Amino acid sequence: MLPPHHFPPLLLSSLLLLSVPALLLLFPEFIPQSLPLKNSRQHGVNDLNLLRRAVLSPPSTSSFRQPRQPKIAFLFLTNTDLYFTPLWERFFQNNTNLFSIYIHLDPSAQLEKPLTGLFANRFVPAKPTQRASPSLIAATKRLLAAALIDDAANEYFALVSQSCIPIHSFEFVYRSVVSDQRKRSFIEILTGEPQLWDRYIARGEDVMLPEVSFEQFRIGSQFFVLSRRHAHLVIRERRLWRKFRKPCLPTMLDCCYPEEHYFPTLLSMKDPEGCSGYTLTRVNWTDTSDGHPHLYMPPEITPQLIQELRQTNDSSYSYLFARKFSRECLEPLMAIADDVIFHDQ
Numbered sequence: 001m002l003p004p005h006h007f008p009p010l011l012l013s014s015l016l017l018l019s020v021p022a023l024l025l026l027f028p029e030f031i032p033q034s035l036p037l038k039n040s041r042q043h044g045v046n047d048l049n050l051l052r053r054a055v056l057s058p059p060s061t062s063s064f065r066q067p068r069q070p071k072i073a074f075l076f077l078t079n080t081d082l083y084f085t086p087l088w089e090r091f092f093q094n095n096t097n098l099f100s101i102y103i104h105l106d107p108s109a110q111l112e113k114p115l116t117g118l119f120a121n122r123f124v125p126a127k128p129t130q131r132a133s134p135s136l137i138a139a140t141k142r143l144l145a146a147a148l149i150d151d152a153a154n155e156y157f158a159l160v161s162q163s164c165i166p167i168h169s170f171e172f173v174y175r176s177v178v179s180d181q182r183k184r185s186f187i188e189i190l191t192g193e194p195q196l197w198d199r200y201i202a203r204g205e206d207v208m209l210p211e212v213s214f215e216q217f218r219i220g221s222q223f224f225v226l227s228r229r230h231a232h233l234v235i236r237e238r239r240l241w242r243k244f245r246k247p248c249l250p251t252m253l254d255c256c257y258p259e260e261h262y263f264p265t266l267l268s269m270k271d272p273e274g275c276s277g278y279t280l281t282r283v284n285w286t287d288t289s290d291g292h293p294h295l296y297m298p299p300e301i302t303p304q305l306i307q308e309l310r311q312t313n314d315s316s317y318s319y320l321f322a323r324k325f326s327r328e329c330l331e332p333l334m335a336i337a338d339d340v341i342f343h344d345q
């Protein structure tokens with residue numbers, strides 16, 4: 001299996017990184033202006049160009065003379081149609097200027113009809129994604145880069161998929177994330193999970209050394225909310241990415257989920273205090289098959305389910321999103337949207 005794309009050699013990247021602080025010193029007000037967003041789907045993106053421009057974007061909204069109202073950027077990572085857009089539109093309603101939307105759509109995906117409303121013209125340049133490959137990490141990096149460049153007010157970056165839904169109102173989600181005193185990222189970081197060793201050696205026994213020892217290797221949900229500071233860190237990072245983007249051994253493909261390891265491992269090595277350690281996205285792993293969690297079907301959609309999905313084992317927070325829901329769930333979800341899903345008690 002081929003890695004989805006190739007970033008340039010170390011020397012070039014070091015030069016690039018060295019030149020960035022110098023540039024910022026010389027031109028503090030320099031902010032890249034042109035947007036990577038396209039009104040149509042675009043393929044064959046130059047990843048280096050995108051990352052380079054993202055590195056130049058402001059690292060924090062607090063660096064502005066006039067403080068701006070922070071936004072949450074919602075990053076939709078999908079390889080199918082986005083079928084819950086009516087529910088998300090309802091979620092976003094009346095909250096203009098507090099959110100942004102970005103979509104990484106696999107080039108092979110078929111859209112039943114063009115995306116409209118808030119979802120129109122929000123595509124970032126995309127490349128193919130597939131399981132058991134680093135392509136989902138690369139796609140996430142593209143989304144983060146595009147969102148960093150596009151709007152300096154994007155302060156948090158919430159990764160979601162086509163089968164994710166919100167389970168609280170926008171106001172509740174916004175307050176929970178943006179008012180966090182420590183400005184943490186909400187990302188799950190676990191160790192000691194049963195399959196961890198097999199996951200670690202999926203590319204070969206010593207391949208991750210010396211950058212990542214087994215003791216440093218972590219696992220966590222692919223779905224997270226990153227702070228702008230951490231989004232920047234991910235975009236600049238190349239050392240671990242060089243390892244995590246190596247293909248897994250053909251015999252290890254059932255242990256190959258690099259997107260569940262790269263982000264938790266990187267952030268636990270660089271800034272564990274800046275991370276919640278838990279995810280805000282509920283998933284049901286009961287009766288899992290072939291690495292897929294439970295897929296909710298229409299008869300399961302009830303007010304009680306939404307209440308149950310919100311509950312965590314920690315009274316200090318509530319789940320804000322949930323997955324995975326089949327596309328047929330749209331209708332029953334819309335039916336309880338206002339009274340249940342967007343009604344926080």
Ligand SMILES: *[C@@H]1O[C@H](CO)[C@@H](O)[C@H](O)[C@H]1NC(C)=O
Nearest residue numbers: 090091092093094095338342
């Ligand atoms: C948005 O605002 C309008 C007008 O105030 C109101 O009728 C509507 O219910 C609001 N929608 C949501 C989802 O809060």
Ligand SMILES: *[C@@H]1O[C@H](CO)[C@@H](O)[C@H](O)[C@H]1NC(C)=O
Nearest residue numbers: 284285286287294305308309
């Ligand atoms: C999780 O999925 C199982 C079936 O796989 C189901 O029986 C159970 O009710 C689900 N739990 C929740 C909280 O939805």
Ligand SMILES: *[C@@H]1O[C@H](CO)[C@@H](O)[C@H](O)[C@H]1NC(C)=O
Nearest residue numbers: 282308309310311312313314
């Ligand atoms: C809460 O903890 C119990 C026992 O450890 C576990 O079975 C359950 O899945 C946990 N629930 C959530 C929402 O994490």
